[in-house]
Amino acid sequence: MAGESIAVVGAGLLGRLLAWKLLARGCQVTLFERGSRAGERSAARVAASMLAPYTEVASAERRVFDWGLMALRWWPEQIALLQAESGRQIAHAVDGSVVVAHDLDKSTLQHFMQQLQAVVPEHLERVQRLDRAQLTALEPELAQRYGEGLYLPDEGYLDNTALLAALETAISAAGGQWREHTEVAELAPQRLRVGGDWQPFDCVLDCRGTGAKGQLAGLRAVRGEVLWLHAPEVQLSRPVRLMHPRYKLYVSPRPQQRYVIGATEIESESMAPVTVRSSLELLSALYSLHSGFAEATVEHAWAHCRPAMPDNLPVVRAERGLLQVNGLYRHGYLLSPHVVEAALEAFDRRCIG
Ligand SMILES: Cc1cc2nc3c(=O)[nH]c(=O)nc-3n(C[C@H](O)[C@H](O)[C@H](O)COP(=O)(O)OP(=O)(O)OC[C@H]3O[C@@H](n4cnc5c(N)ncnc54)[C@H](O)[C@@H]3O)c2cc1C
Structure with missing residues (x-):
């Protein structure tokens, strides 16, 4: 609705996407962010930002897959x-993405296929078994170590650093107002409090991720750790998963031979730096995937928490003057398209007017 004053609290993934969309409709948008517009306090910046409906549905509900295809x-x-x-x-x-397993762990590939068979049987034909020659055609450096694998053509990734920066530029260009280093202490329909001051808006969007804990019943934080590497001796062009009974590893490519390596998943809300144990597990598994990573440099070791509801599914709650959007869990980039569209629909129907 053109001209409405909207406060977006939290400029991570959801906050930026919704602000951008509402500005395009002519709303006046102010973003409140406790960190800076660089996004250093968001899970969005830490993420590997893989778009992996097949590998994610192996441990998630069918809906995650359908929303992921969208x-x-x-x-x-x-x-x-x-x-x-x-x-x-x-x-x-x-x-596409490629999945491999060491010879001793080949049964994990079979197990993964069985999981897909149980949840998305009609899509199983899209999963291709690779022999060494086919693997060579897709990811030649992996074929030196692995004689077989799986190819999931309907998967991908995006560069989250570039995406968040582009959203910041587009939001500013469209007239969005940034209130950086501004922690919102409390929010309610049509108002929010910073320090001692309540400020009025036509609608408040609560996009605080784990920062909404306490106000959104059941919301929890699930810790994840990633390493950002520069690996000049490695050339992988698509996301790769190493299936392992204990250490599940993925590698998400970035421009200029940079790779995001992840991710641990720990039921903890600790935001402490990456631990030695997690680094050892991630890097040992990585070296076993491709020895060229031995000479890579670690540019960032980041930990953050994923916002999750008890059922690990996203939530959109709308009432007049307040929209709460949360619970993207480990699928933020995969599910935000569906969640943003659902949130905009709820905003039109319930929040304004
Ligand atoms: C290690 C890791 C790897 C991941 N990998 C993937 C992946 O490969 N693919 C995928 O799809 N998803 C991935 N995710 C998940 C994805 O990052 C999250 O689901 C997504 O970022 C959640 O978006 P959000 O906008 O709800 O929260 P966030 O991105 O965390 O943004 C919330 C923002 O609110 C701000 N905020 C909080 N409280 C306040 C307050 N009181 N006042 C002002 N500002 C406040 C925070 O500073 C933050 O900027 C990963 C997450 C992690 C941690």
């Missing part, structure tokens, strides 16, 4: 728009 169509369209508006390039691709 994301594979949504992101390329929205990224094209965002690139045009911001003048920034955002590396992204939906040209």
